[in-house]
Amino acid sequence: xxxxxxxxxxxxxxxxxxxxxxxxxxxxxxxxxxxxxxxxxxxxxxxxxxxxxxxxxxxxxxxxxxxxxxxxxxxxxxxxxxxxxxxxxxxxxxxxxxxxxxxxxxxxxxxxxxxxxxxxxxxxxxxxxxxxxxxxxxxxxxxxxxxxxxxxxxxxxxxxxxxxxxxxxxxxxxxxxxxxxxxxxxxxxxxxxxxxxxxxxxxxxxxxxxxxxxxxxxxxxxxxxxxxxxxxxxxxxxxxxxxxxxxxxxxxxxxxxxxxxxxxxxxxxxxxxxxxxxxxxxxxxxxxxxxxxxxxxxxxxxxxxxxxxxxxxxxxxxxxxxxxxxxxxxxxxxxxxxxxxxxxxxxxxxxxxxxxxxxxxxxxxxxxxxxxxxxxxxxxxxxxxxxxxxxxxxxxxxxxxxxxxxxxxxxxxxxxxxxxxxxxxxxxxxxxxxxxxxxxxxxxxxxxxxxxxxxxxxxxxxxxxxxxxxxxxxxxxxxxx
Numbered sequence: 001x002x003x004x005x006x007x008x009x010x011x012x013x014x015x016x017x018x019x020x021x022x023x024x025x026x027x028x029x030x031x032x033x034x035x036x037x038x039x040x041x042x043x044x045x046x047x048x049x050x051x052x053x054x055x056x057x058x059x060x061x062x063x064x065x066x067x068x069x070x071x072x073x074x075x076x077x078x079x080x081x082x083x084x085x086x087x088x089x090x091x092x093x094x095x096x097x098x099x100x101x102x103x104x105x106x107x108x109x110x111x112x113x114x115x116x117x118x119x120x121x122x123x124x125x126x127x128x129x130x131x132x133x134x135x136x137x138x139x140x141x142x143x144x145x146x147x148x149x150x151x152x153x154x155x156x157x158x159x160x161x162x163x164x165x166x167x168x169x170x171x172x173x174x175x176x177x178x179x180x181x182x183x184x185x186x187x188x189x190x191x192x193x194x195x196x197x198x199x200x201x202x203x204x205x206x207x208x209x210x211x212x213x214x215x216x217x218x219x220x221x222x223x224x225x226x227x228x229x230x231x232x233x234x235x236x237x238x239x240x241x242x243x244x245x246x247x248x249x250x251x252x253x254x255x256x257x258x259x260x261x262x263x264x265x266x267x268x269x270x271x272x273x274x275x276x277x278x279x280x281x282x283x284x285x286x287x288x289x290x291x292x293x294x295x296x297x298x299x300x301x302x303x304x305x306x307x308x309x310x311x312x313x314x315x316x317x318x319x320x321x322x323x324x325x326x327x328x329x330x331x332x333x334x335x336x337x338x339x340x341x342x343x344x345x346x347x348x349x350x351x352x353x354x355x356x357x358x359x360x361x362x363x364x365x366x367x368x369x370x371x372x373x374x375x376x377x378x379x380x381x382x383x384x385x386x387x388x389x390x391x392x393x394x395x396x397x398x399x400x401x402x403x404x405x406x407x408x409x410x411x412x413x414x415x416x417x418x419x420x421x422x423x424x425x426x427x428x429x430x431x432x433x434x435x436x437x438x439x440x441x442x443x444x445x446x447x448x449x450x451x452x453x454x455x456x457x458x459x460x461x462x463x464x465x466x467x468x469x470x471x472x473x474x475x476x477x478x479x480x481x
Contacts, residue, residue, distance in 0.1 A: 226395020
């Protein structure tokens with residue numbers, strides 16, 4: 001880890017020679033063809049045989065790499081990434097998750113299951129003379145509050161499972177004991193009848209499900225959204241800055257069957273957008289480096305069909321939009337937006353989610369709109385020329401994807417997963433300073449003729465990569481593995 005701080009990991013790789021031989025670097029190109037929780041495919045053009053580093057978490061138990069049916073060893077590189085020693089030539093690389101503990105007994109289990117099913121069907125045929133309909137598997141969905149992205153997950157899960165819910169007011173500390181008792185009784189009563197358990201966010205509410213899931217032999221999965229893998233006391237943000245909650249999360253993550261972070265930044269990241277951030281290393285392995293639970297990144301999704309519905313509203317090129325919730329003002333950059341508004345009095349800044357009466361000192365061209373329903377928020381996106389996501393820490397950025405689907409031109413902080421979300425469809429602010437903004441805005445204004453193309457590109461990117469139906473498909477596949 002110390003060497004990683006002093007080297008350029010784009011050109012140099014570190015390997016543990018105590019566990020594996022040192023390899024010379026290769027040369028060529030790799031293109032990701034398919035990415036799923038349990039398999040990856042790449043097209044390779046290798047000009048010089050040698051080591052290639054893949055931006056995937058190294059997990060030694062179960063992952064198999066092959067080239068044309070021939071298995072290759074997977075090396076641990078740069079502490080947490082995967083590496084392969086590739087031969088020269090053009091070919092396809094596949095990586096599959098095939099834990100031996102599962103596949104070693106799969107054949108016997110399948111034979112036993114088929115014999116059992118045939119016997120059962122024969123008995124039912126004789127007794128009743130008709131086929132019996134198989135019910136969908138049951139899934140218990142646990143979450144602390146019904147946020148819009150959790151409601152979207154709920155809708156997608158109902159396409160594949162019979163879903164039960166357990167929702168309790170965990171944010172109210174006065175009800176903590178009652179929540180634990182109520183959840184414990186609920187799980188003891190209902191856990192035996194479900195096939196899977198999915199928990200949104202790691203927290204106090206994930207402790208009993210993962211513990212009892214072990215006892216009952218039920219697979220329990222945790223979706224990681226951001227605050228559950230962060231500790232930023234200087235921002236007053238992150239569940240891991242609270243000692244008791246950190247312990248509950250740690251045990252939950254250890255006991256979970258698998259973890260589903262909504263972005264790669266939640267696995268490991270370093271924060272450089274704002275110099276006032278002291279605890280720069282964040283993410284799952286930054287806080288729990290010895291964690292062994294399997295990890296599958298399943299990107300968050302939104303209903304892009306709703307946000308991209310046709311409309312006739314004129315777009316205001318001098319209007320910015322942003323979304324943030326109460327208590328997130330500094331984290332989401334409201335004070336910095338106020339500074340931008342002072343520098344750009346001819347532009348208006350419309351902020352959804354924040355009540356006006358709490359921030360009377362902002363410039364007059366900043367409009368705080370309070371909480372908006374989905375239809376009103378969509379109208380805001382449609383009328384705005386630009387969308388600002390200048391967060392100091394952002395687990396994913398659902399509002400950003402919504403705005404892109406509605407045709408806003410995105411301008412985001414160069415931090416976390418935000419650059420990956422916009423790709424080449426918007427602009428990156430490298431640092432949270434007025435100097436950096438002035439340079440970026442000069443570039444944006446000089447490329448005015450490209451705004452329409454960028455907005456169309458943003459819409460297409462949102463639909464292609466971040467639609468909720470795609471997330472639902474990947475989520476159910478990962479749960480059923």
